[in-house]
Amino acid sequence: MSDILTSVPRRLLIGGVWADAADGATFPVDDPATGELLCHIADAGAKDARAAEDAAVDRQQEWARTAPRARAEILRRAHGLLLERTGDLARLMTAEMGKPLAEARGEVAYAAEFLRWFSEEAVRIDGGYGTLPDGGTRMLLGRRPVGPCLLVTPWNFPLAMGARKIGPAVAAGCTMVFKPAPQTPLSALALAAILQEAGLPDGVLNVLTTSRAGQVCEPLLRGGRIRKLSFTGSTEVGRLLLAQCAGTVVRTSMELGGNAPFIVFDDADLDRAVDGAVTAKMRNMGEACTAANRFLVHRPVAEEFAERLAARMGALVVGPGTRDGVDVGPLIDAEGRAKVEALVADAVERGARVLVGGRTPGGPGCFYPPTVLTDVHPASRLTETEIFGPVAAILVFDDEDEAVRRANDTPWGLVGYVFTEGLDRALRVGERLEAGMVGVNTGLVSNPAAPFGGVKQSGLGREGGRAGIEEFLEYQYLAVPVR
Structure with a gap:
């Protein structure tokens, strides 16, 4: 080096x-x-x-x-x-x-x-x-x-x-x-x-x-x-x-900034949705304005999606980025990690369950493990601020209107993600989202040939x-x- x-x-x-x-x-x-x-x-x-x-x-x-x-x-x-x-x-x-x-x-x-x-x-x-x-x-x-x-x-x-x-x-x-x-x-x-x-x-x-x-x-x-x-x-x-x-x-x-919703409907291909979730959440250890911040999952598939995502996130290898086989490097600094720790602690105090991760490792470096939270209360601080870390917060919805309303309930509007096998639903929900970009059945929207940017704040x-x-x-x- x-x-x-x-x-x-x-x-x-x-x-x-x-x-x-x-x-x-x-x-x-x-x-x-x-x-x-x-x-x-x-x-x-x-x-x-x-x-x-x-x-x-x-x-x-x-x-x-x-x-x-x-x-x-x-x-x-x-x-x-x-x-x-x-x-x-x-x-x-x-x-x-x-x-x-x-x-x-x-x-x-x-x-x-x-x-x-x-x-x-x-x-x-x-x-x-x-x-x-x-x-x-x-x-x-x-x-x-x-x-x-x-x-x-x-x-x-x-x-x-x-x-x-x-x-x-x-x-x-x-x-x-x-x-x-x-x-x-x-x-x-x-x-x-x-x-x-x-x-x-x-x-x-x-x-x-x-x-x-x-x-x-x-x-x-x-x-x-x-x-x-x-x-x-x-x-x-x-x-x-x-x-x-x-x-x-x-x-x-x-x-x-962003506060990206990641919406999974009950007709989604869950394998594809979990792949997309890992991509949208874990790029750059979650330190991305396009990172999925709020996972809004249709109630009939919420438990299965959470279990699958937790298994995938828990299998990721954390360590210095220079080592072979490492999937997740450190956060940028101690201040960034402290913010993530505080947001997770707040969610847990409000009743969230930790399916994987959630504990800061010892030793040098600003590492934080991939974390999946379920039963997240809508008033938790991590639902209304950019997490900028490897934490997936799962909330449940019951119908399409509720999903769109909660997705749009934020001052930010950079990107949103929609997973569904229904073309009509994909177009309908995508067009209703207050976001400059929408990924439909994909967790990656950034491309030099496409216009990148958001609406609102x-x-x-x-x-x-x-x-x-x-x-x-x-x-x-x-x-x-x-x-």
């Missing part, structure tokens, strides 16, 4: 130059599986933020004029480099955030696919031409980049979330200031170095690793030169950033798919009178 760590830059990237923080500050990056220090990383402050903003602003006009094919080729080369270095990038990701190596390798492929997808979108940015109703004026409709962007990503998918934001920004012709999460800066720095190697010009992508997010982000959003914010994180932080964007009317796209805008590049483009309309 030491060879990988030494090969990754640990400095800020500003104007194409890797540099220490202006005040020399650094912050530690720890391994959540052991609690041991991995390294120290440059800790950007307000002065560094201004320098990164200057570099992005200075480069914007020239970068916007770059040929779409040239931007596409940069992304395509970066796509190839990511795939070539899958093993090293996966080990780096596992070291800083804990997910098992097999899952980390899958994330590298997922991240690379965003770069390939948006390389293809870069050459398909179009406009329009038409005659206005007065008959004497022609409308020329063009597209142009929104301008310098601030990209803020979370720790749970450190490579994929960076690629999902950087890819469309590069394709659209936007320059960027990129602030990754302080828990997982190494994957973001490795991605930036690969893009630099792929030919991305100096100043187009600037990277600020920092533990002082307020000092870095707020001045950029209030300053008037950053024209776009793309943020993935909690709803609480999203609200704060929206307020900071209001003064200069910064365009925003936000992928915020789960966010604004979409990432991925054709919609992903639209978030980084503006329309310009030219009226041309014809004499």
Whole structure:
């Protein structure tokens, strides 16, 4: 592992130059599986933020004029480099955030696919031409980049979330200031170095690793030169950033929290439903905004589904993600594990039964076992907050209307899951769910070719798919009178 760590830059990237923080500050990056220090990383402050903003602003006009094919080729080369270095990038990701190596390798492929997808979108940015109703004026409709962007990503998918934001920004012709999460800066720095190697010009992508997010982000959003914010994180932080964007009317796209319902009807294929439940719950140890949070199961099959799910969850192997055969790595930090412990304790106090798991193991690392709870009281705290851990809470319903009502009884609306063998029911229930995405008989909805995002307090805008590049483009309309 030491060879990988030494090969990754640990400095800020500003104007194409890797540099220490202006005040020399650094912050530690720890391994959540052991609690041991991995390294120290440059800790950007307000002065560094201004320098990164200057570099992005200075480069914007020239970068916007770059040929779409040239931007596409940069992304395509970066796509190839990511795939070539899958093993090293996966080990780096596992070291800083804990997910098992097999899952980390899958994330590298997922991240690379965003770069390939948006390389293809870069050459398909179009406009329009038409005659206005007065008959004497022609409308020329063009597209142009929104301008310098601030990209803020979370720790749970450190490579994929960076690629999902950087890819469309590069394709659209936007320059960027990129602030990754302080828990997982190494994957973001490795991605930036690969893009630099792929030919991305100096100043187009600037990277600020920092533990002082307020000092870095707020001045950029209030300053008037950053024209776009793309943020993935909690709803609480999203609200704060929206307020900071209001003064200069910064365009925003936000992928915020979730409280995903996973609905199993009595006509569902239970083998398929359990497979989907494990996928939807256990991806990234449950630390995903798309993770199934509330399992709503039709009463006639509730007991059998719970027993089957408990057997599957109980068979998963917990341990450091670097070990062969491990299915479940550590949670990101002690605070994250304490939250999961408190939510389970609250549910048990309200009458929930623990079918498997539920006890924190001893020893180093932030591990928590896969846990299945049944007889969960609807007022339990874990039904109304994002668990972000490997805990499946099962609640029972008696009819379709009740299932939909309870599924929608939340301020969030990112994703929902529906398992049924009835096509009519699948369409009817799916369309009634207040969610930006619905998985029908599948526990996996994320795909670079599809628009990812939610409704209500789960966010604004979409990432991925054709919609992903639209978030980084503006329309310009030219009226041309014809004499």
